[in-house]
Amino acid sequence: MGNRYAIVLAAGQGTRMKSKLYKVLHPVCGKPMVQHVVDQLNRVQLNELITVVGFGAEKVQDHLGEQSHYVIQEEQLGTGHAVLQTSDILADKQGTTLVVCGDTPLLTSETLQHLLDHHEKEGAKATILTAHAENPAGYGRVVRNSSGDVERIVEHKDATGEERSIQEINTGTYCFDNAFLFNALNSVSNDNVQGEYYLPDVIGILKQEQEKISAYQTPEFTESLGVNDRVALSQAEKMMKQRINEHHMKNGVTIVDPDNTYIAPDVEIGQDVTIHPGSMIDGVSVIQDDVTIGPHSTISNCDIGTGTEITQSVARDSQIGARVYIGPYAHIRPQVNVDDDAKIGNFVEVKKASVGKGSKVSHLSYIGDASIGSGVNLGCGTITVNYDGHNKHLTTVEDDAFIGCNSNLIAPVTVGKGAYVAAGSTINKDVPAEALSIARARQTNKEGYASKIKATKKD
Template sequence: MKVSIILAAGEGTRMKSSTPKVLHKILGIPMLGYVINSAKDSDVEKISVIIGHGKEKINEYFQNDDIIFRTQPMGEKIPYGTGFAVMQADLDYNDEDTVLILNGDTPLIKSKTLDGFIKYHEQGKFSCTILTADLENPYGYGRIVRDGDAQIYKIVEQKDASEKEKLIREINSGIFAFKGSDLREALRSLNTDNAQGELYLTDIIKTLFDEEKRIGGYRLRDNREIFGVNSRDHLSICTEIMKERVNRQYMLDGVSMINPDSVIIEPTVKIGRDTIIYPGAIIQGDTSIGENCTLYGNTRIVNSKIGDGVTVDNALIEESVVGDNTTIGPFAHLRPNANVGENVKIGNFVEVKNSNFGNGSKAGHLAYVGDADVGENVNVGCGVVFVNYDGKNKHRSEVGDHAFIGSNANLVAPVKVEDYGYIAAGSTITKDVYEGQLSVERAKQINIDGWVEKKGFK
C-alpha cells in the first residue's frame, strides 16, 4: 500500500495571518488541497495529515475528504521538528508500505513527478529515496552529502553545515519515500543534538546509511515544484506559477487566450474548445463554460454554467445558468439563481436575480429582474423594475410568453402578466394582466398654459 504523510502543523508566523498557513489559497484552492490532490492522483491509498496550529480550521475545511488527521502535541517541552511530526502517524502505515512524506506548504508538486519518484523508489528497492534538486543558490536548504562513490550518506541542515558543506548545490526538497519498517525503526534513533534542538527527519539518512540500507536520490527536473510558501510574497510567486500552469493546460485543450498573463482561471473550471478569453477575465469555482464562447474585458464568472456560443462582455455572473447563444452585457449582473435561457439578450446595466428568463427574451438596458418567472420571447424595456420587496418579504412576478413590458414600467409583485400581455411605458402594475390585454396605469396628463411666465422663469 502507498501511504502519504503530509506535514501541515506549522504556524507560518511570516504569513502574519489568523488563517493557518496551509489554508491560504492559490487560485481558489488551499495550498494543502493541492498537495492532497497530487498525492491522490499518484494512487496513494491512504493520506495522513499532521496538524497543529489552526487544527480546527483545517479539520473543518477538509472534513468531507477521506483523510486521517493526526494532531501534533504542542508545548515548551515538545521537541518538534519534522521527525517528531512524522512520529504522529505511526499507526497509519504498515512495515511493508511505501510511505511518502510531503509538505503542506509546497503546493506546486505535480502528481506526475510523484509517480516517477515512487516508481524509482519501489523498483530500486530502496529503504529511503530523497527527492533532490540542484539550486544555484541553495541557502536555507539541507544539503545532500555524498561519499566518494557518489552514494548519499547524510543530509546536513544549513545551520549545522560546515563551510565546505554549504558549497554543495544539491539540496533536500523535503519529500521522501520510505519503506515503512525502516522508517519506523529509524525514527526511534532520532535525537535533538543539533542547532535547533529538534528531531530532524533528515537525520534518519545517516542512520540508514550506517546500517548499510539502500538510499536513493531522485533529481527533480523543474525546481519550481518544490517552491515552499512561507510569506505573502512567496504566495504571490506561487500563484503566478500555478496560473501559468493552469492557463497553459486550458490552451493545450483548445481554449484561446489573447493575453494569458492577464486571465485568472481556477483549476476547478471546465471550458469547451474554441472559446476565446480576452484580457481581464476571472473564472472561479465550479464553473463550466461551453464551446465557442467569447469572454470580453473584466468579466467574472463564479460557480455558474455557461452554454455554447455565449458572449459575455464585462459582466458579473454568480451561481447562475446561461443557455446557448445568449449575450450577457456589457456591464450586466446575474446574481445567484438566475436561470437565463437560449438566444437571450441581457444588456447594459441589467440585473437578474433569482429569476427564470425564457428563450428568446430580451432585457436590453437599465432593468432589474428580481424574483420573477419570465416566459419566452418577452421584451423587457429600458428602466423596467420588477418590484419584489415590500420591506419585509420577497414576492414573485410571472410574465407569460410574447409579453411586452414597456420602458419605465414597474411590476409590483405578486403580479401576473399572461401571454401576449402588453404593459404601456411608465405604468405601475399592481393587478394581473390577462392574455392579449394592454394595461395602462398613468395619471392623466395636464398641460398648464403660461406656467413658466407666472413663475418668472422666462
C-alpha cells in the first residue's frame, strides 16, 4: 500500500443554511458535520489530512485543532480551485488522494476504506464514490462502458432521456492518483455559467488522456447525503440517530422508543442497559451494564456505573458510581462524584461535590461545593450555604453523620464523623465527631395570643 492523503473541502459559506454559524460546524447528533467527516477519515490509515477552509476558517481550525493541516481558499472559485490550494503540501507527492466534502456527515470509514482499496486494486487514476438512488432526479449520473469503467459523469440538466434513467449517481467523493490529480487541475477551465473550476472536470480530462476511471458504489445511499440547508440537516440528523440507535440495540441495549431517544456518536453503552423514551445521552458519556435511564433524562459527558438508575433527571460532566439511584427531577451539575450505592432523590441539586458510598440526599436539597462522606444521611431541605457573595466555600460532612431536615450548613464548616445535626439548625461552626448540634431558637408558646390577633382583625 502506498501513501494515502485526504482533502476535506470545508470552505463554502453555506448561504442556504441562512445561519450565522459556519455551515460545516452545524451539528448532527451533537457533533459538527466536519468533525464527523474527520473522525471517519482518522479511522482510515492516512499519511496526511488537509482541510480547505474559507469563510469561518478560524472557527473550524479552533474546533479541529491539530487533527488536520489547513489551507485557505480566499475566493470561493469552485471545488477544483479548492483542491488546488493544497498544491504546496501535496502536488509533488506520490500516492492516493481522497477528496471528501465537509458537509457529508453520514460517510463511514468502512465505505472510505473500501473506496481506497478498490481504487488501488483497479489501478485507476480516478475513482468516483457512487450510490444507487431510487429517485436520482437532480443528481449527476455515472455512465459506464461495457467493461464497467466510467465513461463520464453527466449532470441531470444535461442528461438525455436514456441517461436520466440511470440510477447510479455521483456522491461528490473521489479518489485520485495524486500526481495525475494535480497535473489535471492545471488544465481545468472556468468556462461555465458560474465561472468556477469544478473538480469533476478532472474526470473528463483524465478520460481524454485515455486514463482509467473507475467507480465504487456504496451499498448505503444515505451516505451520499450532502447538507446544504436546514431540511437536509434534519434528514441527516434523523438518519444518523437511526444508525446510532440500531448500533446500540444490536449490541444488547434496549431502547424502548428509538424514534424518541437521542444518543451522540461517541457514547459508549454496555449490555442490558434500558433507555426509556425522551432521553438524551451526549458528549463522551460511558454507560456501564444494567443501567436504566429515563424516561425524559439528559446525560452529558458522564461515566455511569453498573446497575445505576437515573429517572427524569439531568446529569452533566460528572462521575456516577454503581447501583446509584438518581431522581426523579434531580440535577447533577458539573464536577460531581457520586459513589456506589448512593441516592440522589427528587428535586435535589448537586454541584461540584462528592457524595460518598451509601449516602443519601433524598429530597429537596442543594449540595454545592461539598464533600459528603460515606453512610451520611442529609435530611429533606438540607442546604450547603456555599456562597458569601464573593467566594465559594467548602462544606465537609464526614462519614456516618446525620443532618436533620431543613438544616443550613454555612460554609466553610465541617460536621464530624458520626455527628448529629438537629432538624431546623443553622450551623456556622464546626461540629465535633459524635456530637449533637442544635442551632435554632428556643420555642416559646404564648397562650391565647392567637385569639387577641383575631379580635383585633374584627375591629
